[in-house]
C-alpha cells in the first residue's frame with residue numbers, strides 16, 4: 001500500500017479512504033482559499049455553514065433519508081445516545097423493548113432501565129451472542145414506546161440480516177458499525193444512531209437520524225445537550241459542533257458517491273466478508289463462532305481451538321504487516337474489521353496469510 005500504510009483491521013477508530021486523508025492533508029492549512037484550516041473556523045461562518053449543510057445533504061442523498069426525518073450531527077459518541085434515546089422517547093408509554101444481541105445493546109438496555117420499564121425482547125446471551133434471534137423469537141410488547149436493536153454487533157461479529165417487524169412500535173437502531181455499508185430503508189425506522197468512527201469519519205461525531213414527530217416529548221430531567229427537539233431547533237448548533245469530523249464526513253460521503261454509493265459499498269462488503277468466511281470455513285484450524293445466518297459483513301470474528309495458537313496468529317500477523325486482528329477481550333480469538341475503507345487487497349492478503357498459517361501449524 002502507498003505511504004507505508006498498514007492494513008489496519010481495527011474495530012474503530014478504523015481506516016479512512018486514502019483519498020479522503022490526502023484531500024484533508026492538501027487543505028489542512030488553507031481550506032479552499034479561506035486562508036484558514038477547517039479546525040480554525042468559526043462554526044457560525046459562511047464557509048463552515050457550507051461544509052455543514054453539504055455534509056447533511058450528502059448523507060441525506062446517500063441514505064435516501066425522507067424529508068420528515070431530521071439529521072443531527074452531535075457529539076458524545078454512540079454511548080451518549082444510550083441515555084438520550086430513553087430520555088427523549090420513553091415518555092410515550094413509559095415502556096420500551098430491547099434486543100440484547102451483544103455488548104453495546106446490553107449497555108444501552110442497562111442505561112434505559114434508569115428511565116422507564118424496559119424489557120429484553122430477546123437475548124442471545126445463552127450462546128455467547130453468536131446469533132441473531134429470528135423474528136418469531138422476538139417477544140414484543142405492543143405498548144412499548146420503541147423497540148431498540150443494534151444492527152451489527154461489532155464485538156461478536158453478528159449482524160441483523162432482516163429488519164424486525166414491530167407493527168406500530170417505532171424502531172430505534174444503533175448502526176454505528178454498519179451505516180453507509182448497505183442500503184437502508186430509513187422510513188422503517190423511528191431513529192437511527194451511529195458513532196462516526198467505524199465507517200464515516202474520525203471519532204467525535206455522532207449521527208442521529210430521527211422522525212421529526214418523535215422529538216419534543218423528552219422527560220423533564222433531560223439534560224440540555226441531550227434534547228433532540230433543542231438540537232433540531234438549533235440545527236445541531238446549540239453549541240460548537242464537531243467541526244473537523246463533519247468536514248471529514250463530507251469528504252467520506254464524496255468518496256462513497258464516487259464509488260457508486262451504498263449499493264457499491266454493499267457489493268464490496270459482501271466480496272470482502274465472503275472471501276474471509278470461505279477461507280476460514282475451508283481451513284483446518286479456524287472457525288467462525290457466529291451462526292451462518294447471522295454472520296457480520298463488517299466484523300469477521302474467528303478463532304482456533306487454542307488460546308496459544310490464537311496468540312501466535314496475532315503475533316505473526318503483526319510481523320506480516322497487519323494490525324488490530326486481536327479479538328475484543330469479551331469474545332477472545334481474532335476479529336478482522338473490514339469497513340468501507342478497507343481495500344480488497346488487504347482482505348486478499350489476510351486470506352493468504354490465514355491459509356499459510358493453517359498449513360504451517
Ligand SMILES: *Cc1c(COP(=O)(O)O)cnc(C)c1O
Nearest residue numbers: 077078079104154174176177195
Ligand atoms: C463502537 C460502538 C459503540 C460505541 O461507540 P462510542 O462512539 O465509542 O460511544 C456503540 N455501538 C456500536 C454498535 C459500536 O460499534
